[in-house]
Amino acid sequence: MTFQRNQPADALPSLGQPIPPEFFRAIAESTVDWESWLSSTGQIRWVNRAVQRYTGYTPEECLKMSDYPLPLIVPEDRERMSHQWKEAAKGTTGNNIEFQVLHKDGATLWMAVSWQPMINRDGASLGFRASVRDVTERRRMREQLRLQNERLEQIVEARTAKIAQLEQHRLNMEKLAALGELAAGVAHEINNPLAGIRNAFALLKRHLPRRVKHYDKLDLIDKEIERIRGITHQMFQLYCPTQQKAVVFNIHRCLDDLMSLSLPMSRKWNVAVVLDCKRLEATDTLDTDLVHLREGELKQILLNLIHNAIQASAPGQTVRVEVFQQEEHLVVKVIDKGCGMDVDIINSIFDPFFSTKTTTVGQGMGLGLSVTRGLVEAMQGTIEVTSHPGEGTQFCVMLPRCLHTESEEN
Numbered sequence: 001m002t003f004q005r006n007q008p009a010d011a012l013p014s015l016g017q018p019i020p021p022e023f024f025r026a027i028a029e030s031t032v033d034w035e036s037w038l039s040s041t042g043q044i045r046w047v048n049r050a051v052q053r054y055t056g057y058t059p060e061e062c063l064k065m066s067d068y069p070l071p072l073i074v075p076e077d078r079e080r081m082s083h084q085w086k087e088a089a090k091g092t093t094g095n096n097i098e099f100q101v102l103h104k105d106g107a108t109l110w111m112a113v114s115w116q117p118m119i120n121r122d123g124a125s126l127g128f129r130a131s132v133r134d135v136t137e138r139r140r141m142r143e144q145l146r147l148q149n150e151r152l153e154q155i156v157e158a159r160t161a162k163i164a165q166l167e168q169h170r171l172n173m174e175k176l177a178a179l180g181e182l183a184a185g186v187a188h189e190i191n192n193p194l195a196g197i198r199n200a201f202a203l204l205k206r207h208l209p210r211r212v213k214h215y216d217k218l219d220l221i222d223k224e225i226e227r228i229r230g231i232t233h234q235m236f237q238l239y240c241p242t243q244q245k246a247v248v249f250n251i252h253r254c255l256d257d258l259m260s261l262s263l264p265m266s267r268k269w270n271v272a273v274v275l276d277c278k279r280l281e282a283t284d285t286l287d288t289d290l291v292h293l294r295e296g297e298l299k300q301i302l303l304n305l306i307h308n309a310i311q312a313s314a315p316g317q318t319v320r321v322e323v324f325q326q327e328e329h330l331v332v333k334v335i336d337k338g339c340g341m342d343v344d345i346i347n348s349i350f351d352p353f354f355s356t357k358t359t360t361v362g363q364g365m366g367l368g369l370s371v372t373r374g375l376v377e378a379m380q381g382t383i384e385v386t387s388h389p390g391e392g393t394q395f396c397v398m399l400p401r402c403l404h405t406e407s408e409e410n
Contacts, residue, residue, distance in 0.1 A: 028048050029048050029049055031048065031050065032050060032133075033050060033131050033132060033133045034047075034048065034050040034051045034053075034054055034111075034131070034132040034133070035047070035048040035050065035129070035130070035131055035132075036048075036051075036068075036069065036129070036130040036131075036132070037118070037126075037127060037128075037129055037130075038068075038085075038088070038089070038127050038128055038129075038130065039089075039126075039127040040089055040091075040125045040126075040127045040128075041089060041127075042085055042086065042088075042089040043068075044062060044063055044065065044068040044069075045127065046059075046063075047059045047062045047063065047068075051072075054101055054103070054109060054111065054132070054134065055072045055101055055102070055103055055104065056103045056104030056105060057072060057104060069081075069085075070082060070085075072101055072102060073099055073100065073101060073102060074099075074100040074101070074102045074108055075102075076100075077099040077100055080099070081097075081099050081113075084097055084113075088115045088117075088128045088130065089127070089128065091117045091125065091128070092115075092117075093114075093115065093116050093117065094113070094114060094115050095114045096112045096113075096114060096135075097112065097113050097114070098110060098111070098112045098135060098139070099111060099112075099113070101132075109134055109136050110134070110135050110136045110138075110139040111132050111133065111134060111135060111136075112132070112133055112135045113130055113131065113132045114130070114131050115128050115129060115130040115131070116128060116129055172351075175351075186232075187232035190228070190232050191229075191232050194225065194228055194229060194232065197225065198225050198229075201218075201221065201222070201225065205218050205222070245294070246292055246293055246294050246379075246403045247292070247293075247294075247295055248286065248290055248291070248292050249290065249291065249293075249295050250289050250290055251277065251280060251289055251290070251291050251323065251330070252277055252289055254295055254298065254299065255275055255277055255302075255321070255323060257299065258299055258302055258303060258306070259273060259275055261299070261303055262303060262306045262307065262310070265307055265310050266310060266319075269310050269311065269313070269315065270315040270316060271310045271313045271314075271315065271316075271317055271318065271319055272317075272318045272319070273306060273310070273318070273319045273321065274318055274319070274320050274321065275321045275323070276320065276321065276322045276323070277321075277322075277323040277324075278323065278324040278325065280325045280330070280401070281325060283328075283401070283402070285402055286401065286402060291330055291401050291402070292401070292402040292403055293330070293379060293399060293400075293401075293403050294379060294403070297375045297378075297379065298379075298399070300371075300372075300375060301372050301375050301376060301397060302321070302332060302334070302397070304368045304369070304371075304372050305334040305372065305395050305397070306319060306321065306334055307368075308368065308369070308395075309334050309335070309336035309338070309393070309395075310336075312336050312338035312339055312340075312392075312393060313336045313337065313338040314338065317336070317337050317338065318337070319334065319335070319336045320333075320334075320335045320336075321333070321334055321335075322335065325401065326398070328400060328401055328402070329381075329398050329399060329400055329401060330398070330399045330400070330401045331396065331397070331398050332396070332397045332398075332399075333394055333395065333396050333397075334394070334395045334397075335392065335393075335394045335395075336392050336393055336394075337391070337392040338392050338393065339389070339390065339392075340387045340388045340389040340390050340391050340392050340393055341387040341389065341393060342389055346385055346387055349369050349385065350369050350370055350373045351370065376397055376399065379399050379400070379403055380399070380400050380403065381397060381398055381399035381400065382397075382398050383395065383396070383397050383398075384396045384398075
């Protein structure tokens with residue numbers, strides 16, 4: 001007997017009466033899940049029509065398979081599922097074991113199988129029942145969730161790294177403030193007697209005849225006093241830099257002046273300095289090639305970087321200065337092909353009193369780059385360095401082309 005949905009109601013068994021076996025078969029055939037009945041040796045005994053919806057194979061084709069359901073499974077999952085089928089034939093139970101099924105048309109679906117042993121009224125084994133359902137959508141959602149979790153982890157890692165960076169920056173600022181305060185105190189204590197020494201020395205030099213022995217050493221003394229004054233000035237700049245008022249000026253004229261200022265050191269070290277300055281576009285507030293910055297401080301920043309690049313270069317090499325506009329910013333790169341630096345040195349070059357010029361007496365108090373970074377940040381800019389040992393170094397300064405601060409607007 002085959003159960004039909006349009007049979008009259010009186011064809012159904014009455015309440016309390018035994019249900020004929022064909023009704024159970026009809027229920028199994030009408031389920032959405034792919035149902036199978038296998039013997040205790042793993043041989044297929046029955047499979048419902050749902051198998052065709054998922055695999056393209058009819059129940060009749062499945063019953064002819066000697067190794068059902070392995071031909072319906074993708075090759076990479078067959079060995080694993082063969083082991084699961086053998087365990088099921090031993091009378092075990094399993095739940096939601098996922099695998100991929102291979103459709104006749106080449107498509108694949110993710111499925112999950114559960115199985116339970118079957119026994120008759122006498123307790124004898126009838127094999128086992130396997131129920132397979134489509135979990136492709138569940139797998140897709142799970143993969144989306146995994147990707148979202150990875151994305152969240154990446155965001156958390158990035159935020160954590162940013163927090164660590166900000167914390168390190170805070171510690172560096174505290175260190176800088178402490179060192180700057182100490183430096184300013186030392187500079188103040190040195191400046192007063194230094195001014196007296198310089199005045200007394202100038203008076204003494206003025207009244208000494210040139211024929212006096214070692215008169216030529218007086219110029220050397222004067223230069224050393226000036227060098228001490230320059231060091232104390234840098235100390236003051238480190239703690240409380242004197243911020244000039246921003247003005248509008250032509251960047252090309254400023255850079256020409258800068259090249260003239262760097263020429264003496266360039267000749268002394270036999271290192272050429274080449275300038276490559278692109279034209280700046282006109283804006284709503286500035287004409288072509290004009291910027292609104294603190295000109296003196298910009299010269300101090302670039303001159304210090306150029307001097308460092310010259311000193312890092314070998315005779316005959318070239319230092320390149322590139323200037324161009326990037327959106328609303330002025331970008332200046334100072335590039336040398338000198339000795340370069342290791343990573344541990346790069347991480348410390350902006351620290352106060354850190355210097356790589358320890359081999360030459362009288363050079364390198366380690367304040368130049370600290371002051372430079374302070375001046376750059378005071379103009380709302382950034383300074384970055386990239387370097388490789390034996391290949392050279394590049395400093396990149398990015399400043400707003402038009403500087404606006406509350407104090408200057410007022």
